[in-house]
Amino acid sequence: MRLFFASDLHGSEAVSNKLVNAARFYNVKNIVIGGDLAGKVLIPILKEGSKYRLNLYGDQKLVKEGELKDIEKELSDSGEYFRVMERGEYDEAVGNKAKIEKLFKEEMLKRLSSFIERAEEKLKPIEARLYIMPGNDDYEEVGKLLEEHSSDVIIPIDQKVVNAEGYDLLGYGYSNITPWHTPREKDEDTIYKDLEKLAGSIDSKSIFAIHVPPYGMAIDKAPRLDEEMRQVMGLGNMDYAPVGSKSVRRFIEEHAPIVGLHGHVHEASGIDYIKAKNGNEVPVINPGSAYSSGILNGAIIEISNKLEKYVFTKG
Numbered sequence: 359m360r361l362f363f364a365s366d367l368h369g370s371e372a373v374s375n376k377l378v379n380a381a382r383f384y385n386v387k388n389i390v391i392g393g394d395l396a397g398k399v400l401i402p403i404l405k406e407g408s409k410y411r412l413n414l415y416g417d418q419k420l421v422k423e424g425e426l427k428d429i430e431k432e433l434s435d436s437g438e439y440f441r442v443m444e445r446g447e448y449d450e451a452v453g454n455k456a457k458i459e460k461l462f463k464e465e466m467l468k469r470l471s472s473f474i475e476r477a478e479e480k481l482k483p484i485e486a487r488l489y490i491m492p493g494n495d496d497y498e499e500v501g502k503l504l505e506e507h508s509s510d511v512i513i514p515i516d517q518k519v520v521n522a523e524g525y526d527l528l529g530y531g532y533s534n535i536t537p538w539h540t541p542r543e544k545d546e547d548t549i550y551k552d553l554e555k556l557a558g559s560i561d562s563k564s565i566f567a568i569h570v571p572p573y574g575m576a577i578d579k580a581p582r583l584d585e586e587m588r589q590v591m592g593l594g595n596m597d598y599a600p601v602g603s604k605s606v607r608r609f610i611e612e613h614a615p616i617v618g619l620h621g622h623v624h625e626a627s628g629i630d631y632i633k634a635k636n637g638n639e640v641p642v643i644n645p646g647s648a649y650s651s652g653i654l655n656g657a658i659i660e661i662s663n664k665l666e667k668y669v670f671t672k673g
Contacts, residue, residue, distance in 0.1 A: 359523045361388040364656040365621025369397025371434035372652030374473045381486040392621040393493025393531040393569035400462045401440040439465035491516035493569040494533035494542045519559035526564040533570040534603040550605035564615040571602040571620035576630040577644035578602030618642035
């Protein structure tokens with residue numbers, strides 16, 4: 359089996375466009391996305407006569423209609439949503455948390471639907487498949503949308519075990535608790551119970567696509583934060599700390615998949631190994647993410663009852 363794995367697209371139009379072309383470009387029939395599909399920011403664009411006002415990366419801009427398309431593309435490629443508003447809609451949204459969340463979800467689902475439609479269009483003619491799930495940053499509506507678009511090409515895998523060319527592909531998109539209070543977080547005990555419910559459906563030929571990486575690995579190191587959420591410096595350099603899941607590590611140790619595929623920690627790309635209880639060394643991979651720069655980080659993986667080859671890619 360040959361697959362391409364990527365994670366943490368976070369709404370980037372540039373990254374998602376590259377991803378739907380990855381099957382043909384990298385000559386793979388299976389693409390696995392490890393969660394965090396949605397963006398994080400909604401930019402209001404206020405229509406003022408024939409011009410448009412917005413805050414672009416901290417700077418107030420007043421632009422003509424001809425300039426707006428370039429700005430919209432820049433925002434889309436970096437993973438940010440935008441909404442062009444008349445004054446009335448804008449005033450109604452300011453300070454209204456429920457209204458802002460509603461607008462955010464509308465733009466989120468619109469862009470995600472467009473991505474799924476492009477993926478179906480690109481992958482179906484070459485008989486490729488997209489195994490996909492939400493991550494901890496995604497609202498539950500993301501998972502519902504994926505289920506609505508389920509097909510022979512678009513295969514939702516969150517909290518499921520599906521057959522992928524004879525291998526059991528286990529998907530799990532929730533994370534352990536973070537400082538950011540994201541929509542899909544669970545405590546460690548619940549994560550372990552969730553994973554154990556899936557364990558009865560797997561055999562020795564299994565692949566684990568779990569959004570959060572296992573705890574205490576090279577692939578789960580993130581900048582350490584103090585109580586005020588500021589990054590901690592140590593001896594002039596950034597101090598890093600493990601942020602992965604202890605339950606995920608325990609589950610991998612106990613069930614020894616062929617490989618673990620993870621994301622969540624953008625800056626911790628690489629491969630590490632977990633010693634399973636059966637004596638196997640289980641490779642765990644995180645390709646990292648550079649979505650805001652429009653770069654598609656990924657890993658091409660070849661499996662034949664074990665991890666035969668892997669290579670990290672940047673598109």
